[in-house]
Amino acid sequence: MGQKGKIIVADDNPGIRQTFSDLLGNEGYTVETVANGYQLLDYLRDNQADLVILDLMMPEKDGLETISALRSIAPQVKVIVYTAFGRYENSLYAKEADRFLLKTESPDTVLASIRELLD
Numbered sequence: 001m002g003q004k005g006k007i008i009v010a011d012d013n014p015g016i017r018q019t020f021s022d023l024l025g026n027e028g029y030t031v032e033t034v035a036n037g038y039q040l041l042d043y044l045r046d047n048q049a050d051l052v053i054l055d056l057m058m059p060e061k062d063g064l065e066t067i068s069a070l071r072s073i074a075p076q077v078k079v080i081v082y083t084a085f086g087r088y089e090n091s092l093y094a095k096e097a098d099r100f101l102l103k104t105e106s107p108d109t110v111l112a113s114i115r116e117l118l119d
Contacts, residue, residue, distance in 0.1 A: 005050035005118045006030040010040040010066070011082070012058040016103075020053060023107055024114070037066030044074045050118055054097070056083040067096050078117040082110075 007029050009020040017033035024031045032049075034040045036058045043049075052070065070079065081097040084104075094100040099113045 004028045006032070006048065007051045007053060007114070008040060008043060008049045009033045009053045010035075010037065010058070011053070011055040012036060013055070016055070023111070027111065029114075036060040037069075040066060041069055041073060044070065044077070049074065049077050051078040051080065051114060053080045053082050056081060056085060071096060080110075080113060080117070 004027065007020075007024055009017050009024075009031060011017050011020075011033075012035050014035075017035070021031045021033055032043065032047075034043055038060055040052065040054070044052075054067065054070070067079065067081070070077065078099075079097045080099040080101055081094055082101050082103060084102065086102055089100050089102075098117055101110060101113060
């Protein structure tokens with residue numbers, strides 16, 4: 001595990017996965033990335049993580065379908081829902097997450113949320 005913790009980024013956009021991998025890796029976190037909810041749940045069944053950054057809208061198994069299963073597999077993991085869809089901000093899915101962030105948030109805001117959840 002990284003000095004600061006292990007973060008899994010679940011997003012179908014390879015550019016977003018790479019950006020988070022670079023940004024968080026430079027901050028001292030260990031980062032793994034997956035492209036959908038199936039991959040995330042498979043990963044969490046066999047590996048530990050401290051935090052998941054979860055996109056809500058992904059092909060195959062999206063974040064909406066994944067968050068409840070994630071909570072049953074790895075209840076200790078902190079979850080940041082990271083989405084372009086603000087309409088979900090007050091939804092049940094958002095309430096199951098530890099943080100709800102829109103993809104328009106600055107990297108500093110995202111990092112601050114991660115630090116708050118992991119410190």
